[in-house]
Amino acid sequence: MKPPGGRHRGQGKMEIQMTPMIDIVFNLIIFFILMPSFEAKEGYLPSNLPSDTGTQSAERKDLNKLRIDIYHVEPYPEKKKEARVVLNGEPMNDYAELRKRLRETRRALSEQGRDIEKVPVVISPDQVVWQLHVVAVFDSAIDAGFKDIQFTVPK
Amino acid sequence: MATIKSRAGGGVGFNMTPMIDIVFNLIIFFMLVSQFYRLEVEEVKLPPASKADPHKETLQDYTQLVVNIVPPTNPQDKATRVVIGGKTIVTFVDGGDPPAMDPLIDLLKSRHEAVTANKQKPLNVICRAGEEVTYDIVGSVMIATSKAGIKNWWVQAARPPAKGGREIREFLGVANGS
Numbered sequence: 533m534k535p536p537g538g539r540h541r542g543q544g545k546m547e548i549q550m551t552p553m554i555d556i557v558f559n560l561i562i563f564f565i566l567m568p569s570f571e572a573k574e575g576y577l578p579s580n581l582p583s584d585t586g587t588q589s590a591e592r593k594d595l596n597k598l599r600i601d602i603y604h605v606e607p608y609p610e611k612k613k614e615a616r617v618v619l620n621g622e623p624m625n626d627y628a629e630l631r632k633r634l635r636e637t638r639r640a641l642s643e644q645g646r647d648i649e650k651v652p653v654v655i656s657p658d659q660v661v662w663q664l665h666v667v668a669v670f671d672s673a674i675d676a677g678f679k680d681i682q683f684t685v686p687k
Numbered sequence: 688m689a690t691i692k693s694r695a696g697g698g699v700g701f702n703m704t705p706m707i708d709i710v711f712n713l714i715i716f717f718m719l720v721s722q723f724y725r726l727e728v729e730e731v732k733l734p735p736a737s738k739a740d741p742h743k744e745t746l747q748d749y750t751q752l753v754v755n756i757v758p759p760t761n762p763q764d765k766a767t768r769v770v771i772g773g774k775t776i777v778t779f780v781d782g783g784d785p786p787a788m789d790p791l792i793d794l795l796k797s798r799h800e801a802v803t804a805n806k807q808k809p810l811n812v813i814c815r816a817g818e819e820v821t822y823d824i825v826g827s828v829m830i831a832t833s834k835a836g837i838k839n840w841w842v843q844a845a846r847p848p849a850k851g852g853r854e855i856r857e858f859l860g861v862a863n864g865s
Contacts, residue, residue: 550701551701551702551705551706554701554706555705555706555709558706558710559706559709562710562713566717573845573846574733574739574741574843574844574845574846575736575738575739575740575741575742575843575844575846576739576740576741576746576813576841576842576843576844577736577738577739577740577841577842577843577844578740578839578841579840579841579842580840581829581830581832581833581837581838581840582826582829582830582833602822613819657822657826658822659821659822659823659826660821660822660823661821661822662734662818662819662820662821662822663734663756663816663817663818663819663820663821663822663825664734664818664819666734666822666825667734667735667736667818667842667844668734668735668736670736670842671735671736671737671738671739671844674736674738675737675738683826683829685826685829685830686822686823686826686827
């Protein structure tokens with residue numbers, strides 16, 4: 533009886549070489565397992581350093597400047613995770629409102645023909661405010677399109 | 688019973704050797720890469736920022752110096768440490784007097800001078816402060832950096848995952864202003 537399957541050059545039975553395929557498949561599996569860990573999980577926010585000479589630049593009354601104050605919430609330290617954010621003297625309810633107000637301000641300044649990249653935004657956090665809030669305010673200002681972000685020395 | 692036979696007449700054999708070679712090389716490579724990275728970077732929970740730029744090309748114009756500000760790791764620990772290259776330079780103790788910043792200023796100054804003397808790209812300090820580090824500490828490190836003559840200061844933040852991650856808004860408890 534004729535044996536089933538093809539013949540290999542007329543000699544032995546046909547062989548399927550599995551080794552290279554398994555090599556490649558395993559390497560692909562490893563690659564796809566590791567790939568998510570290479571995704572950038574961190575990034576950078578360029579900023580300007582405060583001078584050690586005081587907060588006069590931030591405290592000077594200047595209508596061409598945006599000032600964002602970040603205060604801690606009483607009673608402290610029970611509410612140490614929280615913060616109160618005030619934009620040009622007006623308290624914000626949350627970060628969504630801060631972002632919205634900064635975008636509106638950016639739009640209004642652009643309509644006045646101002647170069648947004650040169651409009652300074654001064655962030656003035658309280659001594660005990662967490663970096664979490666400082667970065668959130670910083671991020672909101674960048675999100676609105678401002679580039680010149682400055683910090684005051686701790687109050 | 689019919690079995691598949693190899694040319695030599697035995698059962699089918701898988702040659703695992705090349706695959707194991709490659710897998711072991713990959714493991715060694717990634718272990719070493721992570722070790723080098725850990726020399727500079729301390730494990731801290733960074734604050735999230737959606738606009739944090741992950742592209743390293745933006746860093747190429749500078750010589751980088753990573754300054755880690757590590758908050759206390761457990762409730763008994765009250766020390767916030769400023770760590771550079773795996774070494775604690777300054778320690779802030781919660782409720783204690785502010786520490787002398789001279790060791791940090793001196794170190795930053797010596798790095799800055801070395802970079803300038805070697806005509807390297809300008810020094811850029813990357814601040815990796817944990818999200819619960821208070822601004823008096825971050826501000827003190829900023830002032831020390833400024834006193835050392837360094838002008839570039841970048842803040843490192845965590846990028847929220849593309850999808851399925853927590854929204855930044857829910858991290859932040861902002862009390863109603865008064």
